[in-house]
Amino acid sequence: MNEMVIGMIGAGNMADALIKGLLSRRVLPPDAIWATNRSNRERLAGLQARYGVQITPVKPPLLEAASIVVLAVKPKDTQEVLDQITGTVRGEQLVISVIAGIPLATLERALRGIPVIRAMPNTSAAVLASATALAAGRHATEDHLQTATRIFEAVGDAVTVPENVLDVVTALSGSGPAYVYRLIEAMIHAGTDLGLGGELARRLAVQTLIGAARMLTESAADPGELRRNVTSPGGTTMAALGVLEERGFAQAVRAAISRAAERAREMAREYAPEQP
Numbered sequence: 001m002n003e004m005v006i007g008m009i010g011a012g013n014m015a016d017a018l019i020k021g022l023l024s025r026r027v028l029p030p031d032a033i034w035a036t037n038r039s040n041r042e043r044l045a046g047l048q049a050r051y052g053v054q055i056t057p058v059k060p061p062l063l064e065a066a067s068i069v070v071l072a073v074k075p076k077d078t079q080e081v082l083d084q085i086t087g088t089v090r091g092e093q094l095v096i097s098v099i100a101g102i103p104l105a106t107l108e109r110a111l112r113g114i115p116v117i118r119a120m121p122n123t124s125a126a127v128l129a130s131a132t133a134l135a136a137g138r139h140a141t142e143d144h145l146q147t148a149t150r151i152f153e154a155v156g157d158a159v160t161v162p163e164n165v166l167d168v169v170t171a172l173s174g175s176g177p178a179y180v181y182r183l184i185e186a187m188i189h190a191g192t193d194l195g196l197g198g199e200l201a202r203r204l205a206v207q208t209l210i211g212a213a214r215m216l217t218e219s220a221a222d223p224g225e226l227r228r229n230v231t232s233p234g235g236t237t238m239a240a241l242g243v244l245e246e247r248g249f250a251q252a253v254r255a256a257i258s259r260a261a262e263r264a265r266e267m268a269r270e271y272a273p274e275q276p
C-alpha cells in the first residue's frame, strides 16, 4: 500500500473522518494524502494543520499525484466536479466515490473507461469503526476492489454489495450514526428531565450504548434475543418497551430508513438527471 497516494476531492466531514482513520491506522503517511475543496480555504488549512496532509486549492496537482481519487463532495456538486476532472483523470487511476445516491453509470459516463467504485462509509471512520459497503463499476477489477476494501477495512468494516442495494445501505448505515446519536440525545434529555445531572446522564447513556454494541458484536445472539434476555415479565424494561411500541417506535425507524433511501434515489434523479 506504500506507493498508494490518495487525493480527496472534497474536504468536509467525510474526507476528514477518512483521513483521520487512515492516518491513525498508518495505512498511509500524511504526505501520501492530498486534499482539495471548492472555496473554504480555512477548512483546507485546518486539515493540513491537524493531519499534515498535502493541500491544494486547485485540482491539477492532486490529480497528478494521486493513484486513487476519492470524490467526497455533496451530490449536488457531483456534475461540477466531474466536469472539472474529466479528461485529466488517467486510466491507471482508481476513482472511489463516497457520494450518496449518484449511480456508477453517471460517474462512468463522465469518466470514460476509468475504473470507478462507489463506497458508502459513515463518519465513524474517524474512530476506525465505519460500516462501509462497496459496489464496483464496469471497469473496476478484482484488484481495484481489493484496494478499496483494504482502505475501508482500515477504518472499520467493509463489505461488497451489488449497486442496487446501496441506497438502502446509505439509509441504514451511511446516515445511521445520526439516528443513534438522536436516540442517545433523547435518553440523556429524559435522564436530566427526571432528575439526573447532565454529565451523569451522558456517561450512563453512552456506556449503555457501548455495552449493548459489544454484546451484539461479541455474542452470537441476535438483537431480539438480547432484548428478550433483559426484559423480565412485569419489569421496568418491559414497561418502557411497551411505551416505545405503543408510540410506534419500530414503524418510525422503518419509515425513517425508507425515507432516507427514497431521498438517495431522489438525489440521483435531481443531480444525475440523465439517468434512465
Ligand SMILES: NC(=O)c1ccc[n+]([C@@H]2O[C@H](COP(=O)([O-])OP(=O)(O)OC[C@H]3O[C@@H](n4cnc5c(N)ncnc54)[C@H](OP(=O)(O)O)[C@@H]3O)[C@@H](O)[C@H]2O)c1
Binding pocket: 009, 010, 011, 012, 013, 014, 015, 036, 037, 038, 039, 040, 041, 043, 072, 073, 074, 075, 077, 080, 081, 084, 098, 099, 100, 101, 120, 121, 122, 123, 174, 175
Ligand atoms: N457525512 C456523512 O455522514 C456521510 C456518510 C456517508 C457518505 N457521505 C457522503 O459524502 C459526501 C460528502 O459529505 P460531507 O458530509 O463530507 O459533506 P461536506 O462536509 O459538506 O463537504 C463537502 C466538500 O465538498 C467540497 N466541494 C464542493 N464542490 C467542490 C468542487 N467543485 N471541487 C472540490 N471540492 C468541492 C466542499 O468544499 P467547500 O467547503 O469549499 O465548498 C466540501 O469540502 C456526500 O456526498 C455524502 O453523501 C457522507
